[in-house]
Amino acid sequence: MAKSSYVALYSLSNFLAASSHKLYSGRSILMDYYSIPESIEQQILPTPDLSITALTSFLLPPQHGSNTRPVKHDSDSLFQYFSKDSPTVLAELGLTIQLRNLPTPEGTVIQQLLALKNQAHLAGFQSVRYDHLWCTEETRGSSSTSDDLLFPLWTITFWSRVADVKQVAVRSGTETYLNNQSFGWLRRLGEDLQEHGSTLVTAVHLGELSNMPHWASLAVQKRTVSFGDSFGNKMPEKLHNACSWWLRQHHTGDFTEAKVTFHTLPITTQLDSHSCGILADNTLDHLISGGQHPLLGPSPSDIIAQRLQRFLSVARHIIAQLESSAKNVPNHLSDLPDPENAETTPLAPAEANNDSGSDSEVNFPISIILIRPQHQPASEPEPTPPQVAPAPPTHPLKPAPARQTSITSFWAIATPDKKKEADESKFQRIKENYKVLAAKSKEHEHKKASRIRELA
Known part of the structure; x- marks a missing residue:
């Protein structure tokens, strides 16, 4: 091979080496520019x-x-x-x-x-x-x-x-959520929101989310979340992320388009430390009724009146449940438990406390209301069933009137005569025992006074 050929080959070799070095250096520089320190x-x-x-x-x-x-x-x-x-x-x-x-x-x-x-x-x-x-x-x-x-x-x-x-x-956690049976109720709830257009309304306690004993209102519909805080605070980040994650698990389309929208619910401003629960309930009532139930005013009298109204609503609900249970009492006294040997669990009232944190100590489960859209399909009216006279009672219980107005009157109706007699007998024994103890105490005081006089 001629010398000129060797020189040309050597030059080409150096050129390729230099070019590759420049290319490598360019990539390194590019990586440096786009690499986070x-x-x-x-x-x-x-x-x-x-x-x-x-x-x-x-x-x-x-x-x-x-x-x-x-x-x-x-x-x-x-x-x-x-x-x-x-x-x-x-x-x-x-x-x-x-x-x-x-x-x-x-x-x-x-x-x-x-x-x-x-x-x-x-x-x-x-x-x-x-x-x-x-x-x-x-x-x-x-x-x-x-x-x-x-x-x-x-x-x-x-x-x-x-x-x-x-x-x-x-x-993260999607597989566990979709397969674990303990999350079945939550999956069904999410499916109901997406498939039936239902709206979830509830009050959420922020104690573990913001280190603050406080109630707030929450409403969820498809991929829209509405949050109301009577102190004017924004939704805690943990609750925000949890709602977004949960709703995206039930999105059927492209995951990148599963955008969750967040809104603020109108709510009365809280001016004390203990009205958060009643204000959150009022906001949800205002939302459910479509504005027919107005928001409360900030004055204490309005809030107290609403609290009493809610108490009456809860009391009526309990009475209705008790009246419904009274229809299923046993037909024979032999089926009733012996009141003398029956186990009872006393109910202690909650301690009075004006602190908002006392709300979290009440042993009531958080209520979740699922509102489905109202559909009124055309249908023929159902025939009125024939009126049948009620059968006479087969057990010695007083017949229940058409409407009861107090829990006390209900218990008087639903309690068997046998239990009344047992209660009267028990009261009589307590009364006799009290007389005996009083006599012994009087005798002891008399002896004590006599002893003092002797020593004097």
Whole structure:
């Protein structure tokens, strides 16, 4: 081979080596520009070994436009996110605070920005701006200055990582929820909301969510959650995340479009420390009635009157249940338990306390009301059944009147004569025993007085 050929081959070899080195160096530089510094990554993103519980509670920035459908942007509008100026000089602490609080773009926008990152780097872009927030009240409220802050190119990587973490957090526990029998009632409730258009209304206690003994109102319909707090507080983050996670498990379409909307329920402002429960109930009553039941005024007299009304409603409900149970009493006295040997459980009244926390000590289960839409299908009226005279009672119980007005009168009707006689006999024995004890006490006092006189 000629010497010139060796020289040409050697030159080509060096050129290829240099080209490959430049290509490798370019990729390394590109990776450096889009790689999150380790010291900052530890502060703004959860570690891979974090538990699911800690992962769901890790503070991540919200997503901008999370309540709207994803919108696809063109290349021109996407390049508005990039800038050829250098990133704004910020201290590491200030940078992490901004990244953890400023809302990220929509998921579709993040994916499109990732696809453009190589082209943007070759075009000379050096930084990224939050174009989706620029010149909005949201930016001015989140930043200490109205200037156009420019962030490093790796901010796009951070946005992508945040979206991935949120997907993992939402999907975590899904298999357990769908397969565990203990969550069956909750699954059926979620299916009812989605399939039948029902509305779930309830009062939720915030003790374990915000370290505050306080009741608030909650209403859920499909993918809309409404929350009302008489102190004007926002929904606790844990409750917010739990509602979002639960409703997304029952979304039948594209998971990325399972957006949950949150609203604020109108509620009377609380001016004391113990009216949260009655105000939460009033808000739900106002919602269910479509506004026919007005919201309470803030005066104590209005709240006290409403509390008494609710007490009467609960009392009437209990009386109705007792009256219904009275229809199923045994037909023979032999079927009744012996009142002398029957086990009884006394009911102690709750201690009076004006603290809002006392509400949480009352042993009443939280009531969940499921309201289904009213359907009135056309149907023929049912025939009126023939009137049949009631059969005479076969047991020595007084017949129940048409309507009872007190629990005391009900017990007088439902108690057998045998129990009345036993109670009277027991009272007579107690009375006789009291007379004996009184006589013995009087005799003891007489002897004691005589002894004192003798010693004197």
